[in-house]
Amino acid sequence: MRRTKWFAAATVAAFVGAAGVAQAGDTFDSVMERGTVRCGVNTGLAGFSIADDQGNWTGLDVDYCRAVAAAVVGDSDKVEFVPLSAQQRFTALQSGEVDVLSRNTTWTLTRDVSLGIHFAGINFYDGQGFMVPADLGVDSAKQLDGAEVCVQTGTTTELNLADYFRAQNMSFKPVVFEGFEESLSAFFAGRCQVYTTDKSGLAAIKSVDAPNPDDYKILPETISKEPLGPSVRRGDDAWFAIAKWVLIALVQAEESGITSDNIDDMKANSDNPMVKRVLGASGDMGEKLGLDPEWAYRAIKQMGNYGEMYDRNVGMESPLGLDRGLNAQWTDGGLMYAPPIR
Amino acid sequence: MSVPNSGEKTELPPPKTQVGVIGWLRANLFNGWFNTLLTLIAGYILISTVPPLIDWLFLDAVWGMVDPEVCKQAEGACWTFIREKYRLILFGTYPFNEQWRPLVGVLLLLTVVGFSCNRRFWHPWLGAVWLATLLIYLMLLGGGVLGLTPVRTELWGGLPLTLLLAVVGIVVAFPLSILLALGRRSNMPIVKSICIGYIELVRGVPLITLLFMASFMLPLFMPTGVSIDALLRAQVAIIIFVSSYLAEVIRGGLQALPKGQYEGAESLGLTYWQTQRKIILPQALKISIPPIVNTYLGMFKDTSLVAIVSLTDLLLATRQAFADPEWRSFFVEGYVFIAIIYWCFCFFMSKYSQHLERVLDTGHKR
Numbered sequence: 001m002r003r004t005k006w007f008a009a010a011t012v013a014a015f016v017g018a019a020g021v022a023q024a025g026d027t028f029d030s031v032m033e034r035g036t037v038r039c040g041v042n043t044g045l046a047g048f049s050i051a052d053d054q055g056n057w058t059g060l061d062v063d064y065c066r067a068v069a070a071a072v073v074g075d076s077d078k079v080e081f082v083p084l085s086a087q088q089r090f091t092a093l094q095s096g097e098v099d100v101l102s103r104n105t106t107w108t109l110t111r112d113v114s115l116g117i118h119f120a121g122i123n124f125y126d127g128q129g130f131m132v133p134a135d136l137g138v139d140s141a142k143q144l145d146g147a148e149v150c151v152q153t154g155t156t157t158e159l160n161l162a163d164y165f166r167a168q169n170m171s172f173k174p175v176v177f178e179g180f181e182e183s184l185s186a187f188f189a190g191r192c193q194v195y196t197t198d199k200s201g202l203a204a205i206k207s208v209d210a211p212n213p214d215d216y217k218i219l220p221e222t223i224s225k226e227p228l229g230p231s232v233r234r235g236d237d238a239w240f241a242i243a244k245w246v247l248i249a250l251v252q253a254e255e256s257g258i259t260s261d262n263i264d265d266m267k268a269n270s271d272n273p274m275v276k277r278v279l280g281a282s283g284d285m286g287e288k289l290g291l292d293p294e295w296a297y298r299a300i301k302q303m304g305n306y307g308e309m310y311d312r313n314v315g316m317e318s319p320l321g322l323d324r325g326l327n328a329q330w331t332d333g334g335l336m337y338a339p340p341i342r
Numbered sequence: 343m344s345v346p347n348s349g350e351k352t353e354l355p356p357p358k359t360q361v362g363v364i365g366w367l368r369a370n371l372f373n374g375w376f377n378t379l380l381t382l383i384a385g386y387i388l389i390s391t392v393p394p395l396i397d398w399l400f401l402d403a404v405w406g407m408v409d410p411e412v413c414k415q416a417e418g419a420c421w422t423f424i425r426e427k428y429r430l431i432l433f434g435t436y437p438f439n440e441q442w443r444p445l446v447g448v449l450l451l452l453t454v455v456g457f458s459c460n461r462r463f464w465h466p467w468l469g470a471v472w473l474a475t476l477l478i479y480l481m482l483l484g485g486g487v488l489g490l491t492p493v494r495t496e497l498w499g500g501l502p503l504t505l506l507l508a509v510v511g512i513v514v515a516f517p518l519s520i521l522l523a524l525g526r527r528s529n530m531p532i533v534k535s536i537c538i539g540y541i542e543l544v545r546g547v548p549l550i551t552l553l554f555m556a557s558f559m560l561p562l563f564m565p566t567g568v569s570i571d572a573l574l575r576a577q578v579a580i581i582i583f584v585s586s587y588l589a590e591v592i593r594g595g596l597q598a599l600p601k602g603q604y605e606g607a608e609s610l611g612l613t614y615w616q617t618q619r620k621i622i623l624p625q626a627l628k629i630s631i632p633p634i635v636n637t638y639l640g641m642f643k644d645t646s647l648v649a650i651v652s653l654t655d656l657l658l659a660t661r662q663a664f665a666d667p668e669w670r671s672f673f674v675e676g677y678v679f680i681a682i683i684y685w686c687f688c689f690f691m692s693k694y695s696q697h698l699e700r701v702l703d704t705g706h707k708r
Contacts, residue, residue, distance in 0.1 A: 181673040
């Protein structure tokens with residue numbers, strides 16, 4: 001008996017030894033002390049945060065974390081990714097397990113005000129839509145009365161679906177699934193006539209998963225707004241500002257035409273005052289944030305501007321092949337609009 | 343001279359319908375209209391499911407390293423997906439170049455499990471071997487010593503994590519549950535009520551609730567900035583849960599012993615612990631082997647619930663593998679693959695428990 005007790009104690013001790021204790025206090029200081037940014041990401045969502053064959057994290061949300069690490073610590077690899085489930089994410093941020101939550105999280109009033117977090121901006125504008133087989137002969141979501149709808153359970157998607165049909169005074173029959181892949185294969189097997197999820201997801205499903213993309217169409221209605229963005233803990237304004245302005249700098253870089261390829265050239269030769277301020281060639285933008293002058297230079301140099309991140313992970317260069325849509329620069333008719341860096 | 347009729351008759355062979363294949367069929371499959379009906383139904387189900395299954399699994403399956411597009415055209419399973427992603431499935435997000443470490447760890451652990459199964463090695467030093475093994479296992483995975491790169495527990499994943507949760511759960515929960523079972527049968531009111539309270543409280547809630555409490559509530563109660571490792575929290579939740587179930591299983595074994603065993607021990611002047619160790623527990627545990635193994639099998643599979651609190655066990659690692667948009671239509675192959683892994687471990691446990699029952703069967707055969 002004695003031996004087993006020792007054994008149990010030793011096992012626990014070994015765990016605690018491996019675990020260590022997170023540092024208290026100011027987020028920026030603890031990040032610098034640790035040398036890494038701890039970033040909460042999705043456990044697996046194509047295009048946003050996904051582990052590749054070698055277990056490396058990639059995706060739009062992941063790249064934002066890497067950009068923050070490049071700006072703050074100096075190296076985009078100095079990130080500790082913590083995969084989080086939907087239920088876990090806010091607790092993990094509040095309790096200090098992660099410094100930044102970049103996990104395709106919709107910005108809502110309740111979350112912003114009552115969960116002890118601050119949204120630092122929006123890195124992807126999404127909205128829920130419907131997909132139907134083309135031969136169903138439906139052109140509008142208003143014609144879906146009585147339809148069987150495949151939907152993933154436990155998401156806001158399910159709630160939005162119910163809200164929309166109630167508002168339109170229509171009935172529907174939900175066919176719910178726990179897993180994304182299961183719900184998809186049910187739709188393609190004809191278990192339901194309609195599939196609903198975010199429109200970015202629908203576009204990807206249509207191009208990647210559909211046996212023949214032309215057999216399906218996405219209805220024009222967007223039934224919810226889903227602005228997705230990173231968030232930080234409340235009560236640390238300096239860190240909040242860093243998280244916010246790294247995102248803004250990435251968007252501004254695209255607007256100013258700064259890319260990871262031409263950035264050195266731009267830094268040396270550009271006369272554009274905005275470019276010079278972003279890249280730290282003039283002004284004291286970094287100092288105001290508590291960082292060095294080259295914070296944005298490193299983020300853009302190592303990770304590319306917002307457009308490059310988009311194309312690489314969810315856009316035309318990725319398997320998902322989404323067009324820019326609402327996520328285009330405001331100068332191109334989209335919603336990406338960076339407040340001035342000055 | 344004719345041979346007088348001795349009255350003996352030559353033995354005729356039994357009728358053809360009673361022996362051989364036909365006889366066996368008649369006796370086992372077609373005796374009576376009801377069994378005939380059942381046989382026909384079962385036969386129909388087998389014929390309509392087994393050949394398509396074999397086609398899907400093997401004959402029409404894609405085995406080579408091809409593009410996902412090629413796989414989608416195929417009728418059968420796409421094992422290319424497993425070949426492409428097996429390291430992600432087996433090791434999760436553990437750093438790619440360091441994956442030999444969990445591999446060595448798993449092999450070491452399985453070796454020690456293997457030879458612990460042999461009664462010849464059941465000596466006091468086996469406990470020390472186990473302690474050393476688990477420490478080496480944690481060191482291999484965690485690094486930070488002997489020049490191994492440190493790897494945070496968030497990155498541990500796949501099979502090594504599942505095995506860690508299961509093995510540590512089994513090894514730690516077992517002594518704990520013995521104490522709980524003895525405590526519940528104790529005459530000391532405080533010990534008894536603590537044990538009853540613990541067992542009934544923990545048995546009354548689902549494992550998922552414990553995991554949620556450990557993962558979501560506990561961090562909020564901790565002082566700001568202090569956090570306990572997520573893996574440790576889940577591991578403790580599993581140990582707490584399993585030990586309460588196991589305590590009741592062992593208590594069942596204790597109650598099966600006749601009172602004479604206790605009285606005999608008392609009359610020999612044995613102390614309480616001597617009685618338990620030399621007389622009671624050896625018999626009680628032997629009786630309880632089937633339900634103990636039952637609990638362990640359930641617990642081994644329940645470790646997959648940690649996927650809900652984002653520990654990348656075998657199940658979540660597999661899900662991460664088919665989160666890749668190019669391969670996500672092959673999730674069935676992924677599930678089949680890990681089902682086979684789970685089955686192998688469970689089958690081994692179940693076979694071993696049967697073996698143990700046989701070799702320990704000393705005088706209670708009915």
